[in-house]
Structures are given as C-alpha cells and as structure tokens.
Amino acid sequence: MMPSTEREQPGNLNCRLARQVYCLLLRGYPSAFRDEYGIAMEQVFHDCYRAEKERGGPWRLTAFWFRTLLDLIKTVPQEHLENLGKENSAMKNLGRDVVAVAGCVGIILAAFLLLSYGRRHEASSILMFGYALDALVVTGAIGNLIVFLLVKTTRLDAVRVALWTFLIVNGVPAIVLAIVGGRIDPQFRATATLVGYTVSFLFWFGVHWAWSLTKARMQPAN
Amino acid sequence: MKTSGKKAANLTKPPPERFLPLTPAMFHILLALADRERHGYHIMQEVEERTEGKVHLGPGTLYGSIKRMLAAGWIEETEERPDADLDDERRRYYRLTDFGYRVAGAEAERLERLVKSARMKKLLSKTQVSR
Numbered sequence: 480m481m482p483s484t485e486r487e488q489p490g491n492l493n494c495r496l497a498r499q500v501y502c503l504l505l506r507g508y509p510s511a512f513r514d515e516y517g518i519a520m521e522q523v524f525h526d527c528y529r530a531e532k533e534r535g536g537p538w539r540l541t542a543f544w545f546r547t548l549l550d551l552i553k554t555v556p557q558e559h560l561e562n563l564g565k566e567n568s569a570m571k572n573l574g575r576d577v578v579a580v581a582g583c584v585g586i587i588l589a590a591f592l593l594l595s596y597g598r599r600h601e602a603s604s605i606l607m608f609g610y611a612l613d614a615l616v617v618t619g620a621i622g623n624l625i626v627f628l629l630v631k632t633t634r635l636d637a638v639r640v641a642l643w644t645f646l647i648v649n650g651v652p653a654i655v656l657a658i659v660g661g662r663i664d665p666q667f668r669a670t671a672t673l674v675g676y677t678v679s680f681l682f683w684f685g686v687h688w689a690w691s692l693t694k695a696r697m698q699p700a701n
Numbered sequence: 702m703k704t705s706g707k708k709a710a711n712l713t714k715p716p717p718e719r720f721l722p723l724t725p726a727m728f729h730i731l732l733a734l735a736d737r738e739r740h741g742y743h744i745m746q747e748v749e750e751r752t753e754g755k756v757h758l759g760p761g762t763l764y765g766s767i768k769r770m771l772a773a774g775w776i777e778e779t780e781e782r783p784d785a786d787l788d789d790e791r792r793r794y795y796r797l798t799d800f801g802y803r804v805a806g807a808e809a810e811r812l813e814r815l816v817k818s819a820r821m822k823k824l825l826s827k828t829q830v831s832r
Contacts, residue, residue, distance in 0.1 A: 522791060
C-alpha cells in the first residue's frame with residue numbers, strides 16, 4: 480500500500496487531478512449510494528488509474544477513462560432507478576406528491592375560473608382581486624413547477640426553494656411591470672400590480688410553508 | 702449451536718436457482734471471492750487476470766453488484782484483515798457467505814449444462830475445450 484504522503488508528491492499531479500474529476504463524477508450517483516461506497520470507489524479508481532499509468536502511455540489512460548465513463552453512464556441511472564421505491568425516494572412519497580400537485584393545480588384552476596367568471600360577468604367584487612388572481616395563476620403555474628423539479632432532483636430544503644423561487648417568480652415581473660407598464664399603458668396601475676404579486680408571493684410561499692409543517696408533524700410518528 | 706443456526710438460516714432462504722442466471726459481473730465477483738476474502742481493487746485485479754484482460758469491472762459496476770449481493774446475503778463484509786500493517790484501513794474486505802457459495806455453485810452448474818449442450822451440438826472442438 481502506498482503511503483498517503485507519496486500520493487501528494489507533485490509528480491502525481493495527474494493522479495490527483497483525475498481523482499478529483501472522478502470525485503465530481505461520483506456526484507451523479509444517489510447520495511445514499513455515494514455515502515456508502517463513494518470512498519471505496521474513489522480508492523479503487525485511484526488504484527486502477529495508477530496501475531494504468533504505470534503500465535503504459537496516454538492511450539491506456541484514454542481507454543481507461545473511456546471505460547470509466549461508460550461504467551458511470553451505465554450504473555448511475557441504474558442506481559437511481561433502484562433507489563426509487565426506497566425511503567425518501569419519489570415512489571415512497573408518491574402519495575404526498577400527488578396530493579401536493581393536485582392541491583396546487585386545484586388552487587390555480589380555482590383562481591383562473593374565478594377570474595374568468597369575474598371578467599365575463601364584470602363582477603366588481605371579484606375583479607377588485609383581479610391583479611392578485613392573475614399573479615396567483617401565472618406565478619403559481621411557473622413557480623410550483625420549478626419548486627417541484629428542484630425539490631425532486633436535488634437535496635435542497637423545500638421551504639427555502641419555495642421562498643427563493645416565489646420571490647424571483649413574483650418579484651421580477653412585479654418590478655419589470657412597475658417600471659415598463661406605465662410607459663406602455665397610461666392606465667396601468669403599478670400599485671395594484673405590486674400588491675397583486677405580493678399577495679401571490681405570500682400566498683404560495685405560505686402554502687409551501689404550511690405543507691412543510693404537515694410533513695414535519697408526520698415524521699416523528701414514522 | 703452456530704452450525705445449526707446457519708443451517709436453519711439456509712433453510713429459510715429461497716433455493717439458489719431462483720436467482721439464476723446471474724449477471725456476468727456478479728458471477729465474476731462471486732468467483733473472485735470463492736477462494737478467499739478480497740477488497741474491491743483486488744476483486745477487479747483477479748477478474749482481469751482470470752479473463753486475460755477481457756473483462757474490466759468499473760467501480761460503479763463493482764460496488765453496485767456488491768451492494769446488491771450484500772443485500773441478498775450472498776457476500777458479507779469482514780473486519781478481519783490479512784495484514785493490518787501492510788493494508789490501508791479504508792479498504793473494505795468481502796467474503797462469500799454459505800448461501801453465496803450455493804448461488805455461485807448453482808450458476809456454475811447452469812453454465813456447465815450450457816457448455817455440455819454446446820459440446821453435444823459440436824459447437825466446441827476438443828482443442829477449444831482443452832484451452
């Protein structure tokens with residue numbers, strides 16, 4: 480076994496670089512698999528790389544990299560697929576996910592229908608909330624899609640993701656409309672638009688925050 | 702007591718034939734562990750030497766298979782090390798379980814039957830067989 484100090488020599492810079500690249504590639508695997516076997520895989524990769532380097536020139540190393548990449552392409556999706564159905568995976572939380580998606584779609588649909596009804600019948604009691612309903616529908620559809628994808632594909636905290644997503648999704652159009660709206664349309668109501676997007680942000684972030692509380696309440700029981 | 706416990710555990714396991722055919726990677730790993738316990742890199746080396754460099758197990762294939770075989774109870778991780786002074790303590794050693802031996806044996810018998818069939822159909826010449 481090579482002592483660790485020898486691996487750190489400047490002559491082995493390529494080895495270290497290759498190891499670091501492989502470490503980055505290992506991030507493709509599910510975190511549970513990586514936590515369990517990541518160090519061992521890194522060690523094996525390092526041993527193989529050193530052996531290939533000692534045996535021959537750049538062609539051997541190129542072939543080795545090619546084999547390693549093929550191995551990653553083949554096994555990363557396999558591990559992710561196998562991870563489905565296990566704890567904290569998409570399949571395990573499928574029931575919760577369906578409820579959450581159905582809830583969001585329901586809210587967006589309800590807001591849209593209410594707005595359409597108000598516009599068709601010129602119901603002032605509904606149209607006074609028109610800006611907020613408009614923002615609820617548009618930012619709800621875009622924001623929830625982004626939040627869902629981010630939460631499912633990363634290990635980011637759901638509430639933080641919701642906070643930043645809805646802040647951006649509501650904040651950017653609100654600011655842009657407040658600046659540009661008045662120049663395009665003289666009757667544009669900047670204050671009402673800002674209030675509408677603020678209500679939309681508070682509403683959608685509130686929904687996600689409340690949803691996270693129900694999850695936290697369920698966890699100790701599990 | 703221990704032996705009877707193992708026998709009882711084996712009785713509760715499903716028949717090894719149920720897991721056949723094994724993937725080539727799994728069978729190669731079981732073969733590598735059949736004679737002694739080894740760590741990951743050692744398994745890769747053994748497979749490469751035995752197949753004259755024709756089979757290369759990548760780290761992902763190796764540890765993915767190890768994970769599945771550990772879960773199935775075919776192999777187990779061992780704390781014992783051949784020589785602690787010469788070895789890196791981060792290395793993880795694996796060995797076959799009794800059930801793993803049975804599964805590997807069942808796969809070897811399956812392959813043997815296939816080779817017999819191939820020989821009967823004259824797909825294998827004598828020189829090929831002796832090689």
